[in-house]
Amino acid sequence: MSPAWTSLMSVANVVRCRRFIGRIAADSLKSYRNYTTRLKPRTTVVASPLTSSLNVAKHSIITQDVTRCNIVNLRQFSTDGSISNVLTEEKEDIDPFSLVQDDLNHLCSNIKQELRTDVGCLFDISSYHFDGMGKFFRPMVVLLMAKACNIHVAYNVLDDSGSKGSIPLSSSQKVIAMLAEMIHTASLIHDDVIDKAEMRRGKPTVQKLWGQTRAVLTGNYILAVASIALARIRNEEVVTVLTQILEDLIEGEFMQLGSKEQENERFSHYLKKTYKKTASLVANTCKAVAIISQCSENVIEIAFEYGKHIGIAFQLIDDLLDFISNEIVLGKPASADLKLGLATAPVLFAAHQYSEINPMIMRRFSQPGDIQRTLELVAKSDGVSSTLFLAKEHCKEAVKNISQLAASRERQALINISHRVIDRLK
Amino acid sequence: MLRLLSSYGNMFSSRATSLSSAYRLASEFGTFGGNFLPRSPAAGSYLLSTVNPYPRRSVFSLWGGSKATEWSRAVSEAEKIVGYSTSFLSLRCLLSDELSNVAMQMRKLVGTGHPLMKTARRLFYDDPHVLQTRGLLVLLISKAAGPTPNNSESTDGMTSGIYQSQRTLAEIAEMLHTACLIHKGLVNIKTEPLNGDALKDMEFGNKMAILSGDFLLANVSSGLATLNNTHVVEIISSALGDLMKAEFTRLRDDECNSIQPRDGATVEDWELQTFYSSGSLMAKSCCAALILADHPKRLQDAAFEFGKQIGYAHRLHQEIQQLVTDNDNGNDLTAASLPAILYTQEHHCINRQCELLAQEPISSKQVLNILKSDKEVLEKAKKMCSDYGQSAFSALDLFPKSEAKNALKKIVKAVTTF
Numbered sequence: 001m002s003p004a005w006t007s008l009m010s011v012a013n014v015v016r017c018r019r020f021i022g023r024i025a026a027d028s029l030k031s032y033r034n035y036t037t038r039l040k041p042r043t044t045v046v047a048s049p050l051t052s053s054l055n056v057a058k059h060s061i062i063t064q065d066v067t068r069c070n071i072v073n074l075r076q077f078s079t080d081g082s083i084s085n086v087l088t089e090e091k092e093d094i095d096p097f098s099l100v101q102d103d104l105n106h107l108c109s110n111i112k113q114e115l116r117t118d119v120g121c122l123f124d125i126s127s128y129h130f131d132g133m134g135k136f137f138r139p140m141v142v143l144l145m146a147k148a149c150n151i152h153v154a155y156n157v158l159d160d161s162g163s164k165g166s167i168p169l170s171s172s173q174k175v176i177a178m179l180a181e182m183i184h185t186a187s188l189i190h191d192d193v194i195d196k197a198e199m200r201r202g203k204p205t206v207q208k209l210w211g212q213t214r215a216v217l218t219g220n221y222i223l224a225v226a227s228i229a230l231a232r233i234r235n236e237e238v239v240t241v242l243t244q245i246l247e248d249l250i251e252g253e254f255m256q257l258g259s260k261e262q263e264n265e266r267f268s269h270y271l272k273k274t275y276k277k278t279a280s281l282v283a284n285t286c287k288a289v290a291i292i293s294q295c296s297e298n299v300i301e302i303a304f305e306y307g308k309h310i311g312i313a314f315q316l317i318d319d320l321l322d323f324i325s326n327e328i329v330l331g332k333p334a335s336a337d338l339k340l341g342l343a344t345a346p347v348l349f350a351a352h353q354y355s356e357i358n359p360m361i362m363r364r365f366s367q368p369g370d371i372q373r374t375l376e377l378v379a380k381s382d383g384v385s386s387t388l389f390l391a392k393e394h395c396k397e398a399v400k401n402i403s404q405l406a407a408s409r410e411r412q413a414l415i416n417i418s419h420r421v422i423d424r425l426k
Numbered sequence: 427m428l429r430l431l432s433s434y435g436n437m438f439s440s441r442a443t444s445l446s447s448a449y450r451l452a453s454e455f456g457t458f459g460g461n462f463l464p465r466s467p468a469a470g471s472y473l474l475s476t477v478n479p480y481p482r483r484s485v486f487s488l489w490g491g492s493k494a495t496e497w498s499r500a501v502s503e504a505e506k507i508v509g510y511s512t513s514f515l516s517l518r519c520l521l522s523d524e525l526s527n528v529a530m531q532m533r534k535l536v537g538t539g540h541p542l543m544k545t546a547r548r549l550f551y552d553d554p555h556v557l558q559t560r561g562l563l564v565l566l567i568s569k570a571a572g573p574t575p576n577n578s579e580s581t582d583g584m585t586s587g588i589y590q591s592q593r594t595l596a597e598i599a600e601m602l603h604t605a606c607l608i609h610k611g612l613v614n615i616k617t618e619p620l621n622g623d624a625l626k627d628m629e630f631g632n633k634m635a636i637l638s639g640d641f642l643l644a645n646v647s648s649g650l651a652t653l654n655n656t657h658v659v660e661i662i663s664s665a666l667g668d669l670m671k672a673e674f675t676r677l678r679d680d681e682c683n684s685i686q687p688r689d690g691a692t693v694e695d696w697e698l699q700t701f702y703s704s705g706s707l708m709a710k711s712c713c714a715a716l717i718l719a720d721h722p723k724r725l726q727d728a729a730f731e732f733g734k735q736i737g738y739a740h741r742l743h744q745e746i747q748q749l750v751t752d753n754d755n756g757n758d759l760t761a762a763s764l765p766a767i768l769y770t771q772e773h774h775c776i777n778r779q780c781e782l783l784a785q786e787p788i789s790s791k792q793v794l795n796i797l798k799s800d801k802e803v804l805e806k807a808k809k810m811c812s813d814y815g816q817s818a819f820s821a822l823d824l825f826p827k828s829e830a831k832n833a834l835k836k837i838v839k840a841v842t843t844f
Contacts, residue, residue, distance in 0.1 A: 119674050120678070190636055193632065193636060196629060210680070211614040211615075211617070211680070211681065213609075213610070214673070216636055217609060217673050217682075220606075220609060223666070224663050227647065227660075228664055230663075231656040231657070232656070232660060234656050236655070236656060239651050239659055240652075243651040246648070249640075250637070250640045250644045254527060254637065254641070257637070258527065
């Protein structure tokens, strides 16, 4: 292994000793990114979504040499004829959050308005997590996608690139953003009861403060209110798309209950579960706003694909951070996945190199010392870096999809989000 | 699937007949083409509606009491009118891949006393006192309202006088009720002093309960989406909201147990509680059934009113039954029941010490002991029950004369006679 590689691994070890805070993690990730862009890129580009990125990931596992992986600089996209050149110019200028800040600021108060009820402490409990402390990642993506789609439709209809001016968001699209956050929060509340979690976003969970029964019932109440708001949009297609999310969420939970015996199946099972639990929400809400903006089928598909890849990348980074970050930064305890017996991407990658992890996966890290040993082995292996690589591949795929929309600040913001997904600390 | 059903049977009963009844049950389903399970309720109800229109009542007698009470007679006749047995509506959705996964894991819960086992047992045994008739009422009222007024001559798309979408709605209502029942049966870990294995069991039971309930709710949502009617989605979602609100009212404490608050409760409190916990689902699903067939608003409102009043009547009927009979039908008389509230009001317990106003929930036995001595309360409660029945009757006036309407009237009568 090259010296830079060994130094990266030793840095990762140090981080895991919890002596450094997230700043070190960020540095190590950033240095990794700079390191890889200096490499000579290959010419083949990952063509189609999930399966081919899985194949590339598998390829990297088999060759066990991350340095020869297919890392294409973003700049290369701009030379491809089908994608506009707007990409590289304003890359660093647009802050995605600021473009939709007004709408996001009102998001929480709008949600609380919907939840308002006189019945006992139901309102207090249900609005507990809508206090503005969340990352608002999902509503942000949804709102930006809505604007980007609206602009795309406007360009195609009016066929003039002149008025980039304010193409408004329809109120239905704002409701979809609200629903994204509400469904996400409701599922978080239920997950916290199932996982017996005590902290979330830096404060005690609902189930710790009010008990399991009330937590679950409150989650259901939030879902009920969300469904009412969804119905009021009066669009049956959107209702179908969003109910798909609920089905996928629970299917993902059930998938998590069982574990696959075959190692080959494990990774695809993990990716499918990741889609169901995380990406489905982002993908389907993006699809919903595209439907509302009356885009063509093609654009709706693009919105869905973008959401899907961003969602999977987001979850992969989440799983990665669970390994290398610490409690203060994350707002919730780290190594939570291992403690729950879940084998996430870094572990699965490491299991290819160190087969002693496999029986530990099968018994869900239940024996004493399992978790510690797994952490050590993942540190020694290229599990973390492979996960990072896979996340980047998905981001690239997302960018490739979204670049087909008409140029706009919102589209650029969506592209920048893919960088943020990789660079984030919590 | 046979093996699965027999495992259910073995889990919930040690009676030797359980296995044979499980097989009988399986063969009942076996008549529906042998393969299982249609994930979408629509497909499932289509199967049910086209095959085996008059199921044998003997299956019920194996699983529960076969007393020819007025109630079971009314239900039995009604089921003939709508075309099939409705008690299995919630059962069918339980037999899916995900929930069979849960069922296998639930073996670990046998003997732990987790409420999930009790809920599951209630779902399998056709207890004549358990109102599994949300679905039945929806079907009856759909039939009573008749075909859509836009095209009242044609009966296209109707089986036994009920549209497919209305049958789907009936199943959705039952699934929603089952999901809420399962979710309410969670154990609050911090209040129960548990440790070691007992704690693990309860946590595991909670996990299974949450997952099963969520699965059913997800099915409810996708079922609603197939109906292609956002007004129905809205109204059924608000019913779900009401069911949740029911656990946070004045008549519930922090652990969702039934109590009277320190300053006493009123009849309005009880009515609101009953509406949230059972009336709302009945009223809104009856109303939604008529929305699906495009009936005029006044008929929808009448259906809503009917559902609401019969919700009150049935709940009060259950509470009064606890006072007059000695059976334990699983519905405990609590301090928040209407007879208890009437007693509290009558004896002006706000000024004096009254056990019914204690903040901690008191046992059903104690409540019974206090109330049994008071004849006035019983008479008052019976009068109120028949008043609710009268309101239900008058709500039905707008509906044309039909077999289904008579069946509904018989059901109302069954819940208002003692």
